[in-house]
Amino acid sequence: DQLAEVYKTSNPRSETIYNAATEVLPGGNTRSVLFYHPYPLSMKSAEGSRLKDVDGHDYVDFLGEYTAGLYGHSEQIIINAITEAAKKGLSFGSQHEGESVLAALVGNRFPSIDLLRFTNSGTEATLMAISAAKAYTGKKKVLVFDGAYHGGAFTFKGGKSSPVNAPHEYLIAKFNDLDSVKALMQANGNAGHVACILVEPMIGSGGAIPGERAFLEGLRKAATASDAVLIFDEVMTSRMHQGGGIQSQLPSDLRPDITTLGKYIGGGMSFGAFGGKRAIMELFDPRRPNALSHAGTFNNNVLTMSAGRAGLEEVFTPRRAARLHDRGEALRRTLQRLSHGTLMKVTGYGSIMCFHFTQTALEKIRSPGDLSEDDKVLSGVFHLFMLANGYYVARRGFVALSLALQEDELEAFTRTVQDFLQSHSQLL
Ligand code: PLP
Missing domain, CATH: 3.40.640.10 (Type I PLP-dependent aspartate aminotransferase-like (Major domain))
Incomplete structure (x- = not known):
């Protein structure tokens, strides 16, 4: 609730843009996947691994346009x-x-x-x-x-x-x-x-x-x-x-x-x-x-x-492709280790991954049906927490790394996930 309040007070321009959009687009939306409550952020510009929204916040882009943004924003x-x-x-x-x-x-x-x-x-x-x-x-x-x-x-x-x-x-x-x-x-x-x-x-x-x-x-x-x-x-x-x-x-x-x-x-x-x-x-x-x-x-x-x-x-040379893949594998292994024994489960392969909040054990997540009990409230809290800390990820926890991300950004992302796990341990 607190995170939702912070979201609303810190994103007034996104809210205005969203409200105007509802006049001309159904639910203010033209890509269903981009909607989340109460209104999604509007981005204004992007460079390298960074996004800037209309209210002046910077985000490190871990969504990578659902994998289309492999090259980052200004290659x-x-x-x-x-x-x-x-x-x-x-x-x-x-x-x-x-x-x-x-x-x-x-x-x-x-x-x-x-x-x-x-x-x-x-x-x-x-x-x-x-x-x-x-x-x-x-x-x-x-x-x-x-x-x-x-x-x-x-x-x-x-x-x-x-x-x-x-x-x-x-x-x-x-x-x-x-x-x-x-x-x-x-x-x-x-x-x-x-x-x-x-x-x-x-x-x-x-x-x-x-x-x-x-x-x-x-x-x-x-x-x-x-x-x-x-x-x-x-x-x-x-x-x-x-x-x-x-x-x-x-x-x-x-x-x-x-x-x-x-x-x-x-x-x-x-x-x-x-x-x-x-x-x-x-x-x-x-x-x-x-x-x-x-x-x-x-x-x-x-x-x-x-x-x-x-x-x-x-x-996208063979060397860079291999490095991105390895970075993704290493990041996911670290996240899996940190979240071990909690409701947070991190699935994926290579540079694509997804955060889930579920009782289902990681190794038992073998088909989307195994995620039907995913805790949508917790994934919403995680999303807001990551946004509040300057990380842009999908509402449903999807992450796709880009070539523009640097090692220190991956490390800082990991620390933020760790903070989330610690500060929300009673829910997880
Ligand atoms: N197939 C898969 C596996 C996808 O993930 C997507 C988009 O996310 C598509 C097809 C559709 O591609 P597009 O969004 O370019 O229509």
């Missing part, structure tokens, strides 16, 4: 690439070299991607990946996982598909539970109707829960055995290993047929992509009779292609 190489591209014109209404250059950079990183196409967002990438799978297999059903998030038109919670989801026939299985997959496959004519299995190799927005190796391998086998297309949504996880996301850690015969990408790969601009096996992606070859159509005014947008190239080629 000069990317800003130069965007500026140079903008000088030559924003939109040509034609092909341009930037698209094949970025496509080659992405394709070379993901051995499972022979050919790819760009979209404007990860949501569109999911839409197109499913369409490709349905066209390729001639089948209809889409097997997904409870608690997964594949974009604004693809959310699955409490075993249900959201009313705003794209109208596919979904089968909703339990993450990290191969038996639930097999049961659904069997119930659907031994997968005679399943066009694709769509999975995040680590549940991202749903709580940063890694897919176990045996589970991912089992999905590959189940898909192959039933002529279904295996789609890995690596929109968030592609940052894990510079050489191709989480799938790069799987044996080469256990890779997906299609991969969807997004977030940081566009250098921080709007971006999405889907790609995979030649035989599937060739369905979109416009030289073919009856080619599948896939359009989008901004698919090859000049600024994104340029920013993406600069980021992948010049900034």
Whole structure:
């Protein structure tokens, strides 16, 4: 309550901006995930790892724009690439070299991607990946996982598909539970109707829960055995290993047929992509009779292609990718040690993690359903505490480290979490 009072008295301009927004946007909001009570902060500017809000507070950015902010806020190489591209014109209404250059950079990183196409967002990438799978297999059903998030038109919670989801026939299985997959496959004519299995190799927005190796391998086998297309949504996880996301850690015969990408790969601009096996992606070859159509005014947008190239080629080098991953692993291990024996549980992999407040033991958090008892009040208190101490994290405890964060910022963040654990020990 005290933290909520402090929040209200110290953020009057954010409140004014929010109130004005409610006149023109439903609930003052255009990205559901960004709303929290009583009103969210409005940011004004950002530099490096820092955000500044309209009331003059500085925050160290640990949200990292839900992984899209990998490069931090003012990576000069990317800003130069965007500026140079903008000088030559924003939109040509034609092909341009930037698209094949970025496509080659992405394709070379993901051995499972022979050919790819760009979209404007990860949501569109999911839409197109499913369409490709349905066209390729001639089948209809889409097997997904409870608690997964594949974009604004693809959310699955409490075993249900959201009313705003794209109208596919979904089968909703339990993450990290191969038996639930097999049961659904069997119930659907031994997968005679399943066009694709769509999975995040680590549940991202749903709580940063890694897919176990045996589970991912089992999905590959189940898909192959039933002529279904295996789609890995690596929109968030592609940052894990510079050489191709989480799938790069799987044996080469256990890779997906299609991969969807997004977030940081566009250098921080709007971006999405889907790609995979030649035989599937060739369905979109416009030289073919009856080619599948896939359009989008901004698919090859000049600024994104340029920013993406600069980021992948010049900034996200193998060395920096590995260091970020290791930093994330070290930070999470430290946080797990500090919170041991409390309700705070820190899940994740590499530079992506999530704070949960639950009785469930850390090792028992294997699917989003295991978090259904999460204490929302405590996670709200934690959020306000972190904001009050100058750390910007998601309301639901999600954290994605950027390349701009320095070692001392990670250490100070850790100390603040430790302060929280101490000052709230009676609740935890
Ligand atoms: N897939 C995953 C795993 C995501 O985390 C997201 C976004 O958070 C998306 C797809 C959708 O991407 P976008 O927000 O660019 O539409």
